[in-house]
Amino acid sequence: MTQRFNPPPGWPIPPKGWQPPADWSPDPAWPAAPDDWELWVDVEPRTGGRRWLTPAVGAGALVLGLILGGVGATSSASSQAQEDRAAIAALTGEKSDLTQDRDELDADLAEARDDLTAAKKQVADAAAQVAALDQRTADLDAREAALNGRQGELDTRQADLDGRQSQLDARSADLDAREARVSSARSSGTSGSSGTSGTSGSSGTSAAASGGGSVYYKNCTEARAAGAAPVRRGDPGYASHLDRDNDGVGCE
Numbered sequence: 350m351t352q353r354f355n356p357p358p359g360w361p362i363p364p365k366g367w368q369p370p371a372d373w374s375p376d377p378a379w380p381a382a383p384d385d386w387e388l389w390v391d392v393e394p395r396t397g398g399r400r401w402l403t404p405a406v407g408a409g410a411l412v413l414g415l416i417l418g419g420v421g422a423t424s425s426a427s428s429q430a431q432e433d434r435a436a437i438a439a440l441t442g443e444k445s446d447l448t449q450d451r452d453e454l455d456a457d458l459a460e461a462r463d464d465l466t467a468a469k470k471q472v473a474d475a476a477a478q479v480a481a482l483d484q485r486t487a488d489l490d491a492r493e494a495a496l497n498g499r500q501g502e503l504d505t506r507q508a509d510l511d512g513r514q515s516q517l518d519a520r521s522a523d524l525d526a527r528e529a530r531v532s533s534a535r536s537s538g539t540s541g542s543s544g545t546s547g548t549s550g551s552s553g554t555s556a557a558a559s560g561g562g563s564v565y566y567k568n569c570t571e572a573r574a575a576g577a578a579p580v581r582r583g584d585p586g587y588a589s590h591l592d593r594d595n596d597g598v599g600c601e
Contacts, residue, residue: 352389357382380428525590529565566591569600 354369356362359380375382382388564586566572572580572591578600580587591599 351392353392355386355388355390357386357388378429521590525567525588528588528590532563532565566600572600 353365354363354367357380360375360382564577566575566577566580566586566588569578569591572578572586575586577584577586580591580599582592582597587599589595
């Protein structure tokens with residue numbers, strides 16, 4: 350008993366007695382063989398008067414193989430077309446998905462651009478506010494510098510006034526001392542005149558009293574403490590240092 354190659358449906362039928370080479374493998378374009386398909390089957394030998402049929406059968410098998418091969422090729426082409434259609438459909442679906450993803454990305458990009466524009470505007474507004482604050486700070490610094498300069502001028506004028514007041518106080522003290530000496534000298538002269546003549550002495554004492562006599566007030570505080578304020582010109586104790594405005598009335 351011999352075996353022959355049994356091609357699955359859609360495969361070309363090989364010539365009689367064909368044996369596959371050692372490195373032979375089915376064409377990937379051929380359809381897949383069923384799971385329980387046997388590629389090799391047993392063949393009983395034919396004898397007797399039927400031997401004349403062998404060439405005819407072989408030729409018929411060859412023709413049938415060519416026909417089946419054509420059919421297999423057609424089936425293979427149809428299968429390839431189906432695969433191509435499926436691939437095209439898959440690519441079309443992928444293209445649709447990519448288009449949708451691109452639209453979503455474009456929307457996200459537009460939103461991000463809007464956010465960026467708003468952020469830039471906020472930064473510009475903040476920069477303008479900072480510039481305004483810097484300008485106000487510069488103005489305040491300038492005003493402070495001007496006030497410091499005026500304060501320096503006032504301090505200088507105050508120091509000048511203090512110096513002039515000190516000079517006036519010194520001159521007033523000097524005048525007070527001179528008037529005290531004059532009053533003391535007058536008192537001494539009046540006392541000498543009263544020692545030589547009683548009548549003339551009495552009139553001298555009266556004149557001294559009307560002109561101030563020996564009464565002396567160092568300042569208005571002493572005059573007020575003695576109850577003499579205000580002191581008018583000609584009253585006892587009147588002196589120019591008590592009458593600063595020289596209107597004839599001291600310690601007003």
